[in-house]
Amino acid sequence: xxxxxxxxxxxxxxxxxxxxxxxxxxxxxxxxxxxxxxxxxxxxxxxxxxxxxxxxxxxxxxxxxxxxxxxxxxxxxxxxxxxxxxxxxxxxxxxxxxxxxxxxxxxxxxxxxxxxxxxxxxxxxxxxxxxxxxxxxxxxxxxxxxxxxxxxxxxxxxxxxxxxxxxxxxxxxxxxxxxxxxxxxxxxxxxxxxxxx
Amino acid sequence: xxxxxxxxxxxxxxxxxxxxxxxxxxxxxxxxxxxxxxxxxxxxxxxxxxxxxxxxxxxxxxxxxxxxxxxxxxxxxxxxxxxxxxxxxxxxxxxxxxxxxxxxxxxxxxxxxxxxxxxxxxxxxxxxxxxxxxxxxxxxxxxxxxxxxxxxxxxxxxxxxxxxxxxxxxxxxxxxxxxxxxxxxxxxxxxxxxxxxxxxxxxxxxxxxxxxxxxxxxxxxxxxxxxxxxxxxxxxxxxxxxxxxxxxxxxxxxxxxxxxxxxxxxxxxxxxxxxxxxxxxxxxxxxxxxxxxxxxxxxxxxxxxxxxxxxxxxxxxxxxxxxxxxxxxxxxxxxxxxxxxxxxxxxxxxxxxxxxxxxxxxxxxxxxxxxxxxxxxxxxxxxxxxxxxxxxxxxxxxxxxxxxxxxxxxxxxxxxxxxxxxxxxxxxxxxxxxxxxxxxxxxxxxxxxxxxxxxxxxxxxxxxxxxxxxxxxxxxxxxxxxxxxxxxxxxxxxxxxxxxxxxxxxxxxxxxxxxxxxxxxxxxxxxxxxxxxxxxxxxxxxxxxxxxxxxxxxxxxxxxxx
Numbered sequence: 001x002x003x004x005x006x007x008x009x010x011x012x013x014x015x016x017x018x019x020x021x022x023x024x025x026x027x028x029x030x031x032x033x034x035x036x037x038x039x040x041x042x043x044x045x046x047x048x049x050x051x052x053x054x055x056x057x058x059x060x061x062x063x064x065x066x067x068x069x070x071x072x073x074x075x076x077x078x079x080x081x082x083x084x085x086x087x088x089x090x091x092x093x094x095x096x097x098x099x100x101x102x103x104x105x106x107x108x109x110x111x112x113x114x115x116x117x118x119x120x121x122x123x124x125x126x127x128x129x130x131x132x133x134x135x136x137x138x139x140x141x142x143x144x145x146x147x148x149x150x151x152x153x154x155x156x157x158x159x160x161x162x163x164x165x166x167x168x169x170x171x172x173x174x175x176x177x178x179x180x181x182x183x184x185x186x187x188x189x190x191x192x193x194x195x196x197x
Numbered sequence: 198x199x200x201x202x203x204x205x206x207x208x209x210x211x212x213x214x215x216x217x218x219x220x221x222x223x224x225x226x227x228x229x230x231x232x233x234x235x236x237x238x239x240x241x242x243x244x245x246x247x248x249x250x251x252x253x254x255x256x257x258x259x260x261x262x263x264x265x266x267x268x269x270x271x272x273x274x275x276x277x278x279x280x281x282x283x284x285x286x287x288x289x290x291x292x293x294x295x296x297x298x299x300x301x302x303x304x305x306x307x308x309x310x311x312x313x314x315x316x317x318x319x320x321x322x323x324x325x326x327x328x329x330x331x332x333x334x335x336x337x338x339x340x341x342x343x344x345x346x347x348x349x350x351x352x353x354x355x356x357x358x359x360x361x362x363x364x365x366x367x368x369x370x371x372x373x374x375x376x377x378x379x380x381x382x383x384x385x386x387x388x389x390x391x392x393x394x395x396x397x398x399x400x401x402x403x404x405x406x407x408x409x410x411x412x413x414x415x416x417x418x419x420x421x422x423x424x425x426x427x428x429x430x431x432x433x434x435x436x437x438x439x440x441x442x443x444x445x446x447x448x449x450x451x452x453x454x455x456x457x458x459x460x461x462x463x464x465x466x467x468x469x470x471x472x473x474x475x476x477x478x479x480x481x482x483x484x485x486x487x488x489x490x491x492x493x494x495x496x497x498x499x500x501x502x503x504x505x506x507x508x509x510x511x512x513x514x515x516x517x518x519x520x521x522x523x524x525x526x527x528x529x530x531x532x533x534x535x536x537x538x539x540x541x542x543x544x545x546x547x548x549x550x551x552x553x554x555x556x557x558x559x560x561x562x563x564x565x566x567x568x569x570x571x572x573x574x575x576x577x578x579x580x581x582x583x584x585x586x587x588x589x590x591x592x593x594x595x596x597x598x599x600x601x602x603x604x605x606x607x608x609x610x611x612x613x614x615x616x617x618x619x620x621x622x623x624x625x626x627x628x629x630x631x632x633x634x635x636x637x638x639x640x641x642x643x644x645x646x647x648x649x650x651x652x653x654x655x656x657x658x659x660x661x662x663x664x665x666x667x668x669x670x671x672x673x674x675x676x677x678x679x680x681x682x683x684x685x686x687x688x689x690x691x692x693x694x695x696x697x698x699x700x701x702x703x704x705x706x707x708x709x710x711x712x713x714x715x716x717x718x719x720x721x722x723x724x725x726x727x728x729x730x731x732x733x734x735x736x737x738x739x740x741x742x743x744x745x746x747x748x749x750x751x752x753x754x755x756x757x758x759x
Contacts (some may be wrong), residue, residue: 011757026380030317030318030321033318033321034321037321039321041322041403048198074507075504075508078503078504078508079504081503082502082503082504084325084326084346084378084380084381085326085380086380087380089380089386093728183379185380186380187379188381188384189382189386190385191382191384191385191386192349192376192377192381192383192384193349193376193383194376194384194519194521195384195386196519196522197520
């Protein structure tokens with residue numbers, strides 16, 4: 001969906017689904033506040049949020065995951081696109097993106113010494129051991145929330161997870177759009193002033 | 198290159214942007230700007246309001262009648278927070294403003310310094326854009342962006358917060374007007390296909406109706422709208438903020454839409470087979486219950502702001518464009534047509550409304566004065582040529598119903614936000630924006646007391662506004678709802694009011710009071726003939742109700758005549 005367009009919603013389905021919003025913005029202080037105001041005003045809770053600068057200087061990307069119905073999410077998308085410093089907001093349903101989260105698990109190093117069970121679990125889950133210190137060991141796993149949760153549940157059986165953190169989602173779309181080209185095209189569009197013939 | 202202070206740079210920006218009038222109120226954190234202003238008083242006309250809310254409403258009134266960007270100054274902390282109501286009002290009613298607030302020095306930001314408030318955070322949801330300047334070098338670029346953003350596309354208020362150190366700091370000033378922001382596209386590229394689809398619907402409709410919104414006034418499309426309506430033969434109805442875009446005397450004008458609008462356009466909304474909405478946003482006061490709105494109609498929505506399209510009412514054809522641009526492009530595709538029978542149906546509705554409501558209102562036997570007859574008289578005595586500034590409540594709805602506007606940009610009111618206290622300051626801004634036109638503020642006894650201090654501003658600057666207080670000693674609209682929907686439980690709506698003429702006297706404003714119907718016309722004539730500000734208190738019937746009425750949440754078809 002382009003910044004300038006009107007998002008046509010075909011059906012006004014009321015059922016709540018998970019959506020991923022990817023928002024490219026100018027790197028400006030206060031934008032996060034601006035974005036959260038839009039969700040807050042409509043009583044929509046943000047499930048996951050990731051903000052980061054992009055490969056393009058001065059451009060940031062917000063990746064926001066929310067539960068909402070289609071009608072509501074499109075109105076939110078339009079409001080986001082309306083923000084002056086937003087370059088473009090894109091809406092994805094399940095299956096339209098590749099996404100990952102990263103989780104870190106801090107375990108007591110002692111449990112690795114009681115046989116190879118923990119190590120097997122780590123390997124089986126495609127996780128890796130990041131750091132081993134005398135008193136603690138850090139495991140890193142990337143994946144979906146389900147996958148990182150599964151590893152958590154398995155490790156939890158040993159009763160020794162000291163700390164667990166999970167990042168917000170990062171997502172790339174399956175579309176062919178190139179971010180740099182998108183910005184270039186934006187700069188070219190002549191919609192800055194009214195041209196009445 | 199000679200360096201100038203940040204404050205001088207602000208003055209230079211204002212001159213470069215063609216600003217002539219500023220409304221404001223000084224204070225600690227904006228003192229350097231006021232100090233610079235002192236040297237520019239021959240070029241920039243600053244109006245010292247008596248409250249920042251007064252200043253911003255005045256800037257709104259100024260903008261609404263002139264089409265220019267309204268400019269407002271306020272200090273940090275309480276000065277800035279007092280602007281919030283006006284910002285919210287300007288945001289929802291699409292009024293272009295640039296508000297400049299002083300801020301504590303940048304090294305004190307976030308320290309709870311004296312008169313520090315997080316103005317950027319507070320104003321974020323009620324501005325089109327805001328920005329804090331902490332470095333004087335930023336001033337030219339940010340200020341030019343501010344004016345560009347405020348005025349372009351769907352207009353709105355912009356707030357620029359400038360720290361005191363940035364006002365003092367020296368900088369090299371060069372100015373270039375902002376013409377483009379890569380993340381902001383105010384004028385959508387017109388989709389010719391949507392024009393074609395819209396014209397197909399228009400040319401094949403049997404009972405089409407044009408809904409005129411403020412977008413027509415904002416894009417100066419009054420002439421194009423008339424051409425479109427006259428060629429297509431399609432009747433036009435107006436929203437509250439669209440009033441005055443077309444003369445109420447135009448043969449295709451069929452009245453005012455919404456909760457207290459005219460009978461015809463409301464019930465015909467559900468008989469029409471096509472609604473052509475131009476620069477309006479289907480406010481709930483227009484639509485009533487949306488599930489029972491336009492039930493037989495296809496919808497064409499001509500609207501510059503894409504987020505308004507499909508927001509409330511799903512459009513069958515969306516023309517995402519400036520109203521004027523859309524109408525110019527649409528016109529060649531429209532077949533010449535007439536809808537005599539259809540327009541006659543509206544006329545029949547007008548007769549019903551006249552017989553059931555208007556006749557009784559205007560020809561009653563009571564000695565007491567009714568609000569309706571006041572407005573009717575003013576409308577006749579001014580030939581519908583005045584600028585009417587209204588506050589919020591019963592008098593507002595009656596003024597909208599009974600004043601027969603004949604000139605554009607003449608109806609100044611707080612529509613979306615419904616801000617009581619709007620009219621008095623807005624009227625002084627309106628008079629300064631259009632000094633040659635008659636500006637009449639019509640205000641209730643409740644609303645006037647919310648910003649009554651602005652009488653001092655009117656007096657100090659000899660602003661020749663005509664102020665009419667319609668006094669029923671009640672918060673009339675709330676009382677009406679209490680009567681109709683809350684079993685006559687008049688909870689805190691009755692008011693013991695001051696002696697308004699005496700108050701005007703105290704401010705040095707010519708005044709009068711009228712209670713007797715027989716003296717009404719004479720008193721209004723005296724007010725209109727007077728060359729300077731004049732306050733006339735008109736004591737009106739205590740418990741009048743405004744009808745017709747679409748009850749909140751009801752269908753427009755169920756508009757009540759009594």
